[in-house]
Amino acid sequence: xxxxxxxxxxxxxxxxxxxxxxxxxxxxxxxxxxxxxxxxxxxxxxxxxxxxxxxxxxxxxxxxxxxxxxxxxxxxxxxxxxxxxxxxxxxxxxxxxxxxxxxxxxxxxxxxxxxxxxxxxxxxxxxxxxxxxxxxxxxxxxxxxxxxxxxxxxxxxxxxxxxxxxxxxxxxxxxxxxxxxxxxxxxxxxxxxxxxxxxxxxxxxxxxxxxxxxxxxxxxxxxxxxxxxxxxxxxxxxxxxxxxxxxxxxxxxxxxxxxxxxxxxxxxxxxxxxxxxxxxxxxxxxxxxxxxxxxxxxxxxxxxxxxxxxxxxxxxxxxxxxxxxxxxxxxxxxxxxxxxxxxxxxxxxxxxxxxxxxxxxxxxxxxxxxxxxxxxxxxxxxxxxxxxxxxxxxxxxxxxxx
Ligand SMILES: Cc1cc2nc3c(=O)[nH]c(=O)nc-3n(C[C@H](O)[C@H](O)[C@H](O)COP(=O)(O)O)c2cc1C
Numbered sequence: 001x002x003x004x005x006x007x008x009x010x011x012x013x014x015x016x017x018x019x020x021x022x023x024x025x026x027x028x029x030x031x032x033x034x035x036x037x038x039x040x041x042x043x044x045x046x047x048x049x050x051x052x053x054x055x056x057x058x059x060x061x062x063x064x065x066x067x068x069x070x071x072x073x074x075x076x077x078x079x080x081x082x083x084x085x086x087x088x089x090x091x092x093x094x095x096x097x098x099x100x101x102x103x104x105x106x107x108x109x110x111x112x113x114x115x116x117x118x119x120x121x122x123x124x125x126x127x128x129x130x131x132x133x134x135x136x137x138x139x140x141x142x143x144x145x146x147x148x149x150x151x152x153x154x155x156x157x158x159x160x161x162x163x164x165x166x167x168x169x170x171x172x173x174x175x176x177x178x179x180x181x182x183x184x185x186x187x188x189x190x191x192x193x194x195x196x197x198x199x200x201x202x203x204x205x206x207x208x209x210x211x212x213x214x215x216x217x218x219x220x221x222x223x224x225x226x227x228x229x230x231x232x233x234x235x236x237x238x239x240x241x242x243x244x245x246x247x248x249x250x251x252x253x254x255x256x257x258x259x260x261x262x263x264x265x266x267x268x269x270x271x272x273x274x275x276x277x278x279x280x281x282x283x284x285x286x287x288x289x290x291x292x293x294x295x296x297x298x299x300x301x302x303x304x305x306x307x308x309x310x311x312x313x314x315x316x317x318x319x320x321x322x323x324x325x326x327x328x329x330x331x332x333x334x335x336x337x338x339x340x341x342x343x344x345x346x347x348x349x350x351x352x353x354x355x356x357x358x359x360x361x362x363x364x365x366x367x368x369x370x371x372x373x374x375x376x377x378x379x380x381x382x383x384x385x386x387x388x389x390x391x392x393x394x395x396x397x398x399x400x401x402x
Contacts, residue, residue: 047256048253076120083099087401100151120329126138126171138159180329180333186385187384207327208326210312210324212310213366251281256392261394304380324376324377341383341384
């Protein structure tokens with residue numbers, strides 16, 4: 001778990017590092033290096049094959065519960081923490097337990113995003129079971145939900161009870177599970193989304209009792225981009241939230257392969273700069289300094305695309321994030337089938353106090369009253385200009401508890 005307590009570096013050391021970095025950048029020929037050297041959020045290119053093996057081996061499992069889990073662990077989840085423990089002690093059932101060592105206490109202080117990821121995990125398990133002809137009954141929070149603002153460390157999130165063979169018909173979305181990837185690169189601007197996909201998204205949200213919408217009008221799009229950028233900047237300059245992410249940066253193939261989680265930084269240049277001591281992920285950006293300029297420049301690609309998809313729960317209880325995760329991953333699979341990309345941008349949905357302004361502004365912009373049920377997911381959508389590969393995953397044995 002990230003300890004996330006390290007303070008911002010004292011200014012003189014930061015200045016020295018900064019001067020060194022600038023000298024190095026000049027040596028290498030300037031601006032292009034600055035862009036490459038910026039910390040990247042979940043870059044998939046250059047990730048070693050061993051770290052992505054679970055994407056290729058899921059279908060090899062024969063036992064139904066292992067098959068379900070091998071697909072479920074491919075779920076989207078915040079910062080790729082993979083906060084999942086699978087308890088197989090009851091026959092014909094899987095209990096999903098939230099791994100208290102894999103939370104994000106500073107950026108996700110109530111574990112809401114973590115529970116959204118758990119919901120996505122549950123839905124992929126259900127879809128995978130259907131492919132084997134097995135219906136699943138989902139019993140959320142068998143011991144009761146965690147308290148409203150408590151982290152769900154060790155919470156038994158859901159028990160999945162397997163039906164008899166032949167109790168389900170295959171869900172066609174199964175074919176998209178190993179094809180789905182969060183594409184974090186630049187998208188084409190202004191391209192219309194397919195009407196059948198928009199209808200599918202709307203149906204999916206409604207089937208789980210959620211409200212949803214897709215924002216594409218230019219003015220609204222710009223407003224949400226401004227709010228999201230502001231929230232991102234706050235997350236970056238707030239030392240404890242920056243450090244939480246920095247501690248999850250896996251720099252270079254060896255670290256990516258060892259951890260198989262977090263934020264993969266696979267590019268040659270940031271690795272070299274890191275080795276030379278010219279890129280220190282623990283340098284907290286400060287408004288006005290070059291590091292701040294670089295991380296904000298990095299955000300530009302996230303202001304491209306056709307629009308934003310959002311999902312809101314009907315209430316404030318702890319079912320909301322689980323249902324949102326179930327709906328979101330179905331929507332992502334539907335998008336994958338339609339050749340459309342999705343990329344969650346959670347910064348204005350976060351609950352740490354510094355980001356309260358953008359949180360309120362986003363809810364106002366979407367016409368959602370958080371007291372009635374907050375927005376659970378916000379994702380930009382459209383057509384990525386380049387494909388993005390699979391992100392790392394820990395293997396099935398890492399999740400299993402007998
Ligand atoms: C609840 C939730 C919040 C997320 N928030 C962000 C985000 O703010 N920024 C981002 O780049 N990706 C975000 N993601 C996407 C994850 O980073 C991504 O799912 C994870 O790295 C695994 O990659 P994959 O979806 O390609 O398998 C979020 C995903 C979930 C489920």
